Amino acid sequence: MFNSAKETFMSGNYIENFFRKLGKPLVRFTAGLGELSLFIAKSVYNSVTPPFYLKLLGKQMIDIGFYSLPVVALTTIFAGMVIALQTYSGFSSYGAESAIASVVLISVTRELAPVFSGLMVAGRIGAAMAAEIGTMRVTEQIDALVTLSTNPFKYLVAPRVLAGVMVLPLLVLIGDVIGIFGGFIIAVYKLGFNPANYINSTINGLESLDIITGVVKACVFGFIIAIMGCYNGYKSRGGAQGVGEATTNAVVSASILILIFNYIITELLFAK
């Protein structure tokens, strides 16, 4: 029996089957990656070349920025509050409570505000972009745009990508302020810190690199959210089910990419 299995293996059937099974998903994955790369290249090209649809850009900036403010404010304020509490709980045993202001500052500006804002906007806006463009795809509205001599990349994708890249940094800056304020509230009103000392520690600990890190991350995250929303919507097929899948894929892929790129950017900026 062992010999027979060995012969079958040696005859190449196992190896052939293994590569066949490995090959199909690999080819599909590579094709998908190529398709996404082409989509990104077309999106970037059409975002930086005229004509620009400024009215649509303004609308997207309001949708992404203004209407996401409450969600970003809520997540960052609670993130700042939690970090203040956890830092106190962890650092008090070493007598290092005075580091709370610095820890909140660094955590919020470098990590929490950009990542939480990115994830919240991915859920709110990435899904909406995929659903809207996906519906336009399955109801032939994108074909209608083409027949009306309008480039769908310029009309639909470019305003969303530009708005994502421009607005998310602003959201993150606002999130920075609100998150630090959340830490301040806990430190002063719950842990009994002196407000003036806390504000002084925060200002003294502030470095431009902290803010720049958050802004760079926000630009990249804004690009990822818009691209994944538009891409998944643009290639959706098959009616309501296809649009539903596109929406889920947009949010999941954007969220995963945000976490991956968060690590890559941190590694690039802070690795020694």
Add this chain to the structure above:
Amino acid sequence: MSEYKIQVKNLHKAFGKKVVLDGVDIEIKKGESLVVIGGSGTGKSVLIKCIQGLLTPDEGSIKVDGVEINGADEDVRDAMHAKMGMLFQGGALFDSLSVWENVAFGLIENQKWKRKDAKNEAIRVLRQVGLAPDVADLSPSELSGGMQKRVSLARAIATKPEIIFFDEPTTGLDPIMADVINDLIIESARGLGATALTITHDMASARKIADKIAMLYKGKIIWCGTVKEMEKTDNPYVCQFINGSSQGPIKVEV
């Protein structure tokens, strides 16, 4: 200058192993109305999308005004699209825009009309297709199916195209509304002197709006002639299709 507005030669298109168009040849003269008939899934929509550049054919030639557009640059395609209008099967009206903005889309975005002038023109075209001016500010979702078709027709003709495509213009409409749309198609196309290519399986519509009828079957044009010739033909495929009979050479896969 070619006497033909549209010339399609040996057009092939397959999706994977499924061959949809298998050497289609079509010629449409200027101002002529050609209706392509055929059963569901015979590739009528694929044909119209290939001609419009929405799908890329695998092989073959598509000429508009004698200019090859298959594989042409974006500039050539844009120039070609500027000559065309299209009535989509489902209307394909932009949800995010009002009715008048839909109708005036081509005027504002491409012909650079001022919004006020474009709105007045849109209202005029809406009247032409039998819609009152108070419809102009509504959203497309507030309209009935028949009204959406009229708005889509208004959008297709607003830019005064030289070629108009009609994709199943009467599908989903009651017989009276379908006849109204047929009349509007004839009026619009003749009024503009436009060349029309319609795909449909509605024979009443085909008889009414066609100068010539072509039948698409298994990826090929198997018959082409005038409406009168169609009524007299002994082609078994055409006879079965126009009589709506389940008996004949066309086998429906159930």
